[in-house]
Amino acid sequence: MSIYHTLTPEQFDAIGQELDAIRNREIADLGEKDEKYIRTLIKRQRQLEVAGRGLLMAGFLPPAWLAGVACLSASKILDNMEIGHNVMHGQYDWMGDKNINSRNFDWDNTCTNTAWKHTHNFEHHTFTNVLDKDHDIGYGILRMSDDQEWEPRFVLNPILAVILSTFFQHFVAVQSLKLEDYLIYKTKTKEELKAEFKPTWKKMRKQLFKDYLLFPALAGPFFPFVFAGNVTANLARNLWSSQVIFNGHFPEEVEQFPESVLEDESRGHWYVRQMLGSANFEGGRLMHIMSGNLSFQIEHHLFPDIPAHRYARISPEVKAICEKYGLPYNTGSFMKQSVSVWKRIFKMSLPGKRGGKGKGLMAKVIPLKSESGSTSRQAA
Amino acid sequence: MNATTQTPRRFQQGLQRLLQSRVAGVLSYPHGVDRYLEVLNPLWSTTEVRARVEKIEHLTADSVTVTLQPNTNWQGFIPGQFVQLTVSIDGKRHTRCYSPANSLHRTDGRIELTAKAHANGFVSRYLREQLQEGEVVTLSPAGGEFALPEQRPERVLLISGGSGITPVMSMLRTLCDEGYDGEITFLHYANRAEDMIYADELADIATRHNNVTLLRAFGEGESGGELSGLFCSEHLCSSVPDFAQATTFLCGPPPMMAAVEKVWEEEGLSDRLHKEQFTLATPQLDTSDEAGGEVRFARSETLVANNGSNLLEQAEAAGLTPESGCRMGICYSCTCKKTAGKVRDLRTGEISSGDEEDIQLCVSVPVGTVTLDI
Numbered sequence: 001m002s003i004y005h006t007l008t009p010e011q012f013d014a015i016g017q018e019l020d021a022i023r024n025r026e027i028a029d030l031g032e033k034d035e036k037y038i039r040t041l042i043k044r045q046r047q048l049e050v051a052g053r054g055l056l057m058a059g060f061l062p063p064a065w066l067a068g069v070a071c072l073s074a075s076k077i078l079d080n081m082e083i084g085h086n087v088m089h090g091q092y093d094w095m096g097d098k099n100i101n102s103r104n105f106d107w108d109n110t111c112t113n114t115a116w117k118h119t120h121n122f123e124h125h126t127f128t129n130v131l132d133k134d135h136d137i138g139y140g141i142l143r144m145s146d147d148q149e150w151e152p153r154f155v156l157n158p159i160l161a162v163i164l165s166t167f168f169q170h171f172v173a174v175q176s177l178k179l180e181d182y183l184i185y186k187t188k189t190k191e192e193l194k195a196e197f198k199p200t201w202k203k204m205r206k207q208l209f210k211d212y213l214l215f216p217a218l219a220g221p222f223f224p225f226v227f228a229g230n231v232t233a234n235l236a237r238n239l240w241s242s243q244v245i246f247n248g249h250f251p252e253e254v255e256q257f258p259e260s261v262l263e264d265e266s267r268g269h270w271y272v273r274q275m276l277g278s279a280n281f282e283g284g285r286l287m288h289i290m291s292g293n294l295s296f297q298i299e300h301h302l303f304p305d306i307p308a309h310r311y312a313r314i315s316p317e318v319k320a321i322c323e324k325y326g327l328p329y330n331t332g333s334f335m336k337q338s339v340s341v342w343k344r345i346f347k348m349s350l351p352g353k354r355g356g357k358g359k360g361l362m363a364k365v366i367p368l369k370s371e372s373g374s375t376s377r378q379a380a
Numbered sequence: 381m382n383a384t385t386q387t388p389r390r391f392q393q394g395l396q397r398l399l400q401s402r403v404a405g406v407l408s409y410p411h412g413v414d415r416y417l418e419v420l421n422p423l424w425s426t427t428e429v430r431a432r433v434e435k436i437e438h439l440t441a442d443s444v445t446v447t448l449q450p451n452t453n454w455q456g457f458i459p460g461q462f463v464q465l466t467v468s469i470d471g472k473r474h475t476r477c478y479s480p481a482n483s484l485h486r487t488d489g490r491i492e493l494t495a496k497a498h499a500n501g502f503v504s505r506y507l508r509e510q511l512q513e514g515e516v517v518t519l520s521p522a523g524g525e526f527a528l529p530e531q532r533p534e535r536v537l538l539i540s541g542g543s544g545i546t547p548v549m550s551m552l553r554t555l556c557d558e559g560y561d562g563e564i565t566f567l568h569y570a571n572r573a574e575d576m577i578y579a580d581e582l583a584d585i586a587t588r589h590n591n592v593t594l595l596r597a598f599g600e601g602e603s604g605g606e607l608s609g610l611f612c613s614e615h616l617c618s619s620v621p622d623f624a625q626a627t628t629f630l631c632g633p634p635p636m637m638a639a640v641e642k643v644w645e646e647e648g649l650s651d652r653l654h655k656e657q658f659t660l661a662t663p664q665l666d667t668s669d670e671a672g673g674e675v676r677f678a679r680s681e682t683l684v685a686n687n688g689s690n691l692l693e694q695a696e697a698a699g700l701t702p703e704s705g706c707r708m709g710i711c712y713s714c715t716c717k718k719t720a721g722k723v724r725d726l727r728t729g730e731i732s733s734g735d736e737e738d739i740q741l742c743v744s745v746p747v748g749t750v751t752l753d754i
Contacts, residue, residue, distance in 0.1 A: 035471035046411075046419045093701045096473035099415065103703075106410035206409050214406055 002255060003327055004276060011325055012268030018321055019271050019302055022314060026306050030094055034307045038092055038100060041289075042083055049075035049108075052233070053215060059225030069229050073236035074290075079108045080241055081292025082308065088117060091307045110204040111173040119176045125304050129249060129256045129277030136249065137256065139164060139171060140180035143348040145256045150351035153184070157349035158342075168238035173200050240290070243338060248297035251279045251340040253330055274301035275322065279330035280315075281337045288312060298329065392452060399426045422516040429453045429519040434490060436513055439577050443543065444508040445481075445494045450519060454491075457522030459484055459550040460629065460656065464520035464706055465493065469506045475705035475713065476503045479631075479656070480522070481546040481578070483553035491519075494577055496543035526629070526656035528554065533627035534562050537620060539640060541569040541611075541632025545577055547656055548629050552582075556589055565620050567595045569611060569636060573604035595619050611639045624649055631656040673749035678719065680754060690726060692741035695754065702741060702754050709743035716741060721750030 007015075052072030059065040084107030086092070092100045099105070102121075106113050119135055127133035131147055138144040141164055143154040153160075164171050177196050181188040211234065216226040255276040261269070278297040288295050296311035299318055303311075322329040332340075398404060399413050408416055417424040423432060431448035439445055457463065462479045482492040495501075497508040528551045536555065538548035545568055552566055566586075570576040576596065586594035597607035597615065607615050616623050624647060630640050637655060644653040673686045675694050684698045692714050695702050705713030709727055715738050723744040724731050731747055732739065741752075 031470040031472075033471075035468065042415075043419050046416050050416065090701075095468075095471055096701070096703070097468075098703070108410065203410075206406065210406055210409050214403075 002276070003325075004255070004257075004261075004272060007272065007325065009266075012266055012272060014268070015321060015325055016266065016268030016271055019318075020267070022317055023303055023306065026303065026310055026314065030307070034092065034309070035095055037307070037309050038083070038087070041078065042100070045075050045078040045083060048072070048078065056215070056226045056229040057219050057222070059219070059229050060222050065225055065229055069232045069236070072229065072233035073240075076108050076233055076237040077240055077290055080237060081244070081294065082289050083107070083292075084109065085120075085292050085294075086308045088113060089121060090305045093305075108207070109172070110169045110200075110207045111175075112199055112203045115173065115176040115200060119172075121304070125301065127262065128274055128301055129254070130259055130262060130273075131256055132259055133262070135175060135178070136245075139175060140178055141171070142345065144250055144344065146348065146352060147256065147258070148348075151184075154349055157345055161342075161345045165239050165242040166235065168242040169234065170204070173204055176200075243341075244291045244294050246341045247281050247334065247337040248278055248294055248300075250344055251330060251332075251337045252344050253328065253340075254279050271302055272327065274298070275318075275327055275329070277301070279332075279337060281334045282331060283334060287334070295334075298331075396426060396452075423451050425451065425453060427453060429455075429521060430516055431491065431519055433511060433513050433515045433517065436511060438508070439494070439579075440575055442508070442575070443494060443496045443577050444504070444511075445492060445577075446507060446511065448491045448493065448517065448519070450489070450491060454489075454519070455521055457484070457491075458527040459554045460527040460547045460654075461522040461524045462526075462547070462656075463491070463493075463522050465503075466518040466520075466705075467503065467506065467511070469503070469510075474503050474506075477706050477708065479524075479547035479550065481549040481553075483550065483557045485554060485557040494543065494546050494549075496577070524656065526631070526654055528629075529627075532558075532560055532562070535622065535626040536562060536564045537567065537623055537626035537628040538564065539567045539569075539611075539628060539630045539632070541636040542571075542575075543577065544631035544633065544656070547631050549578055549582075551629060552585065552592070556585055556592070561591060563591050563593070563622075563626075564589075565593045565595060565623075565626070567597070567607075567615070567620065569597045569632065571599045572602050573598055611636050613643050616643065624652075627652055627654070629654045629656075673721075673746065675746055676749070676751040677754050678751055686746045686749070688745060690742055691723070691739075691744050691746060691750070691752065694746075695741060695752075700754060704742060707742045709740050712740060714741040715739070717753040718744075719751045719753050722747040723750060 048071045052068050052070070052075055055064045055068030055071060059068055084105065087100055087105045088102050088107075090102040093102050095101075102117065104113075124134050124136045129137065131137060131145055138148065141160050142157055143150065174197070177193060177200070178188065179193075182190070182193045211230040212227060215230060216223040219226040257273060257277070261273065265273070275298055278301045280298050281291075281295050283291070283295055293308035293311050294300060296308070296315055299311035299314050300308060302318065303314070306314075319329050321327075399417070404413050414425045414427065417426070423430050429450055431450040431454070433446060434449050435447040437445045437447075457480055460479065462477045464475050464477050466473055466475045468474075476495075478493040478495060480491045481494050482490065486492075495504040495507050497504045526547060532555065536551070538551060540548045548566070552564065555564060566582065568576065568582075573579065573596070576582075576598075579596075582594050586592050595607055595615075596605040597609065597611070598605040600609050602608065607619060620626070628644070630637060630653060632640075634657065637657060641650075641653065641655065644650050674683055675686050675691065675698075676683050677695060677698060677700055680698075680700055682698050682700065684694060687694060687697075689697075692702065692704055692707065702716060703713045707714075717736065718732075718739045719736050720734060722732050722734050723739055724747050726743045726745060732744075
């Protein structure tokens with residue numbers, strides 16, 4: 001049985017209070033150092049972007065092309081992860097700067113601020129790992145839980161996952177459209193889809209025009225070099241960010257929940273669900289920054305609106321709380337978590353349903369490991 | 381203007397046009413050109429007025445006078461008008477209104493702001509104690525109806541109290557620089573002689589300009605002033621007998637403003653009195669029936685019991701971070717949609733309708749239950 005069922009209501013309350021205390025302390029401590037951190041990071045990102053785009057103009061020289069791609073990739077990753085993702089979570093709204101604010105910030109990505117805040121901040125962070133509520137479980141493309149009904153298309157799970165990662169920014173941009181509702185389940189009409197796609201297309205168009213036409217055209221005869229450089233930088237960002245995000249919620253031991261947990265869910269229950277539904281990975285300071293501190297996915301899900309550079313400092317306390325209440329604190333190397341994610345992607349491509357329906361998903365989570373053995377046998 | 385100043389100017393205008401062009405916008409999408417310019421130099425912007433702190437002086441024990449060098453986006457001001465100054469204090473931006481005190485004809489293009497650091501004046505205390513020369517601050521364009529008319533009046537009476545001296549100081553300095561030859565009376569109220577900002581300069585102006593009469597009124601028992609005590613009609617009758625003929629500009633603390641306004645009203649001269657309130661009259665905390673009900677922040681799904689203070693403070697106390705600025709109903713940063721309920725305007729006492737409408741949070745107190753779209 002999952003720990004979720006063995007904790008007493010008093011323990012849930014106590015966990016809630018302990019985590020609230022950390023939250024309140026961090027919020028009271030917000031100040032100049034947070035401002036300095038985010039401004040410095042933004043400055044570095046802008047410098048990397050200008051350097052990258054500049055170097056690519058001389059992209060006919062291989063070293064310049066490589067350096068340009070490296071700078072632009074780093075710029076896009078910083079812009080999306082440690083800056084955009086965190087700013088749009090409202091982590092810096094308290095600063096009162098209209099340019100570093102969840103309402104106004106826009107990122108170097110085809111997804112709009114509004115769509116992102118809906119699917120990510122609202123759906124994913126509120127209903128984390130709740131099946132049918134958290135669209136991030138598979139993005140409507142993949143099968144990531146054995147309680148997700150198997151469909152023939154999921155045979156292609158691994159291939160679909162590669163496609164999802166390769167074009168990650170575009171899939172994220174259209175995530176709010178719930179394309180599967182139109183293409184597969186036929187619950188959405190073409191007209192509805194068209195209307196919803198309009199603001200997204202406006203942003204996509206501008207991003208595509210900038211990266212694949214305007215900047216290459218500025219290089220004149222060297223158009224192909226800039227074009228290829230921009231494609232590569234976008235690809236690098238897509239592959240990296242999708243893997244970081246997969247590692248946060250798809251390693252095998254991470255739990256998923258049925259919709260019933262949401263009924264009268266207390267603050268303590270919500271916190272525990274966030275901890276059971278997320279996984280960290282380890283690394284140095286640079287790894288943490290480049291992953292937008294989503295290497296501290298557990299801390300991020302507990303405190304999504306606290307500046308992410310604080311997670312590293314909070315994490316020992318969160319870990320101690322987990323130990324105290326017998327909760328798992330899922331972490332490991334980037335490689336270990338990635339392998340675990342891809343194992344799940346492969347396993348879920350095959351039909352296989354374990355446990356009776358209606359018992360709730362968590363009941364099966366702990367045995368998942370031993371059951372996974374049978375799945376792989378089946379696969380073999 | 382000669383050729384040497386023309387060329388950089390034309391270059392600058394060309395550069396500005398280029399940076400504001402559509403191509404520049406697309407290339408810098410989605411962040412915008414300014415976000416890249418400010419990385420190179422915090423003063424650079426295609427739209428925002430930013431200014432470097434050039435000099436910090438303390439003319440009196442509790443005041444600070446800041447000289448600012450604005451960037452080229454600064455469009456100037458009319459003496460009497462105010463600007464909104466935004467500074468970052470411990471990571472958080474704060475905006476307050478200040479009236480430039482300098483002459484319109486100052487040749488170096490700099491702006492002079494003077495603030496008095498009150499015990500609970502968060503920003504003024506920061507300006508006095510922590511602001512450093514070389515820092516960059518943000519300014520709004522100048523605004524406000526309180527302004528010296530382009531057609532200079534024939535007779536001018538300037539009345540100020542405390543740090544309300546700044547807009548009328550700008551008027552006086554401007555008129556003197558222009559060689560204005562009408563009569564000017566400068567009537568200023570301060571608690572003590574040593575608290576009077578610009579005391580030396582005013583004395584100097586009065587001796588150099590025959591048309592300027594300086595009247596200083598300090599608190600009871602204080603020496604050094606031509607008058608003493610708070611404003612009263614006797615001060616006017618004895619020292620400015622022709623006040624009815626003057627165009628009067630008034631800026632000071634609310635009780636003093638009220639006393640002056642009353643005299644002008646009684647004389648039927650209200651249209652000759654121009655006034656600027658530099659602090660919001662302290663709102664009475666509402667303890668009557670009005671303070672009942674609750675404040676519902678619909679979008680944040682937050683609900684608090686109405687405690688009678690203004691909606692901005694109530695929102696912040698509830699943990700929300702609505703945009704805000706001057707906190708006195710001037711800058712409209714905190715404007716938001718009220719979807720239901722009535723509010724009272726702190727400045728006028730007027731109670732709104734219960735309809736959906738835009739309100740300024742900082743000057744609105746709820747009358748019963750109010751629902752806001754934040």
